[in-house]
Amino acid sequence: MEPEANDPLGTRAGAAAPSDGQLVKEVLAGDRRAFDQLIERYQRQAVGVSYRLLGNSSDALEVTQEAFLKAYTSLRNLQKGDAFGGWLMRIVSNLSLNFRRGRKSRRQLPLDDCLGPADGQRANGSGSEWMARSGDPVRNLAGRELGDKLKEALGKLPEKQRMAIIMFTIEQLPQKQVAKALDCSVEAIKWHVFQGRKKLREMLKDYI
Amino acid sequence: MNRDELEFLISQYADGTLDVAEKVALEVLLAQDGAAQALLDEYRRLDGLLKTSLPMPSLAWDTLARHISAAVAHVGDEGLRVGVAEKSPSLRRSYLMPWVISRRGKLALAASILLAVVAGIHYLSSQGSKPMGHAALARLEVTGPLAEAAEGPAINEISIGPALNLTPAQANARFADSVVSLVPRVIIASYVESGQDTQQSPY
Numbered sequence: 001m002e003p004e005a006n007d008p009l010g011t012r013a014g015a016a017a018p019s020d021g022q023l024v025k026e027v028l029a030g031d032r033r034a035f036d037q038l039i040e041r042y043q044r045q046a047v048g049v050s051y052r053l054l055g056n057s058s059d060a061l062e063v064t065q066e067a068f069l070k071a072y073t074s075l076r077n078l079q080k081g082d083a084f085g086g087w088l089m090r091i092v093s094n095l096s097l098n099f100r101r102g103r104k105s106r107r108q109l110p111l112d113d114c115l116g117p118a119d120g121q122r123a124n125g126s127g128s129e130w131m132a133r134s135g136d137p138v139r140n141l142a143g144r145e146l147g148d149k150l151k152e153a154l155g156k157l158p159e160k161q162r163m164a165i166i167m168f169t170i171e172q173l174p175q176k177q178v179a180k181a182l183d184c185s186v187e188a189i190k191w192h193v194f195q196g197r198k199k200l201r202e203m204l205k206d207y208i
Numbered sequence: 209m210n211r212d213e214l215e216f217l218i219s220q221y222a223d224g225t226l227d228v229a230e231k232v233a234l235e236v237l238l239a240q241d242g243a244a245q246a247l248l249d250e251y252r253r254l255d256g257l258l259k260t261s262l263p264m265p266s267l268a269w270d271t272l273a274r275h276i277s278a279a280v281a282h283v284g285d286e287g288l289r290v291g292v293a294e295k296s297p298s299l300r301r302s303y304l305m306p307w308v309i310s311r312r313g314k315l316a317l318a319a320s321i322l323l324a325v326v327a328g329i330h331y332l333s334s335q336g337s338k339p340m341g342h343a344a345l346a347r348l349e350v351t352g353p354l355a356e357a358a359e360g361p362a363i364n365e366i367s368i369g370p371a372l373n374l375t376p377a378q379a380n381a382r383f384a385d386s387v388v389s390l391v392p393r394v395i396i397a398s399y400v401e402s403g404q405d406t407q408q409s410p411y
Contacts, residue, residue, distance in 0.1 A: 032284075036277050043273055048264055057265040061272065068276045069283060146261050168223075170258050175225065194219040201254055208253045 024081030027072075039068055042085060045171060046092045052166040053096040055151055063099055067092045086180025089173065093163055093181060146207060153203040161196030164189050169197070214244060222251040 018026075018037070026034035046067055051060035071088050078087055154162055160182055167178040168189060179186045201208065209217075214237075220226045221234050238245045 039273050039276050065276050072280050194216050197219055
């Protein structure tokens with residue numbers, strides 16, 4: 001059921017695609033272009049996790065860029081190159097959690113041009129961007145309310161449960177990668193997902 | 209199997225992470241237990257809600273990848289060496305404090321020290337004959353309860369115990385020991401004549 005650990009989004013063109021471990025070796029040997037492949041492979045996951053934790057695409061982009069920079073400058077600390085994905089997600093989640101605590105660094109490059117037109121307009125707003133994507137005002141309102149409820153319910157979960165739900169259930173990352181990101185066992189991830197799911201079911205019983 | 213264990217199995221079944229044997233056993237149970245099946249349905253609806261109700265914004269992924277790549281290139285090989293520096297103190301020092309080893313840095317450091325010395329001399333000379341160390345750096349006022357002021361000379365003798373003019377024959381003499389330990393009033397550092405009122409019975 002799980003996607004391949006090193007290619008969770010199926011971004012590889014074929015069997016010839018190098019593994020994460022090979023790419024990491026190449027980067028450490030001085031080939032920075034190999035890191036570009038890692039960026040392409042994991043940027044969606046990184047933005048997805050950060051966006052679900054922060055609820056704001058502009059912040060998520062900033063955190064994602066910072067996470068890749070941190071990963072690049074700390075690459076020699078990575079013991080197993082094939083664990084790059086989980087390791088990167090740990091960096092993303094830590095930076096996202098720290099972002100709101102005021103530890104964010106200054107932006108390296110402007111990123112607003114990465115957002116779609118509607119997202120670019122919302123990037124300066126302070127509210128949640130979740131939901132309300134359709135043009136139907138009734139659906140927009142219902143969607144916004146549901147999105148807010150989901151965000152609120154997720155925010156009430158203990159950190160590990162929230163991260164496990166976001167990474168495994170919403171982003172559908174492999175359990176091994178989530179375990180690496182949260183620095184615990186696969187069995188612990190299953191338990192965190194279960195506990196988080198139980199609480200969400202209780203909090204969202206009027207919507208399911 | 210208690211209810212919590214069953215729910216945990218159902219949660220894993222919804223995720224598709226049970227092994228074959230557990231899956232088959234649970235499917236048999238689900239066919240017989242309506243409540244368990246209802247819980248599975250709720251978990252599936254919840255997962256569907258989470259997956260569909262929190263959509264990602266539309267992003268220009270290629271542009272983002274280029275931005276990140278450019279940022280990494282900006283950091284460049286020097287940035288990658290930071291990782292090496294964590295294992296190599298000399299490299300860490302050269303990365304974190306490049307001004308210490310570069311010629312331009314040495315010149316800047318020397319100029320800074322010279323400026324500081326000149327500024328210090330100028331400051332000291334502007335102080336004239338004012339002795340060093342007496343300049344008030346800060347003034348701190350502390351307010352609080354005032355100490356009691358004495359209204360007369362302090363007595364130099366304090367007496368605690370039964371009055372000397374009491375005799376054993378007197379009625380309260382038998383309480384003398386108690387009087388010593390249960391002093392009704394002791395006045396210290398007062399101008400009044402006696403430290404203890406010996407004219408009244410403590411009782």
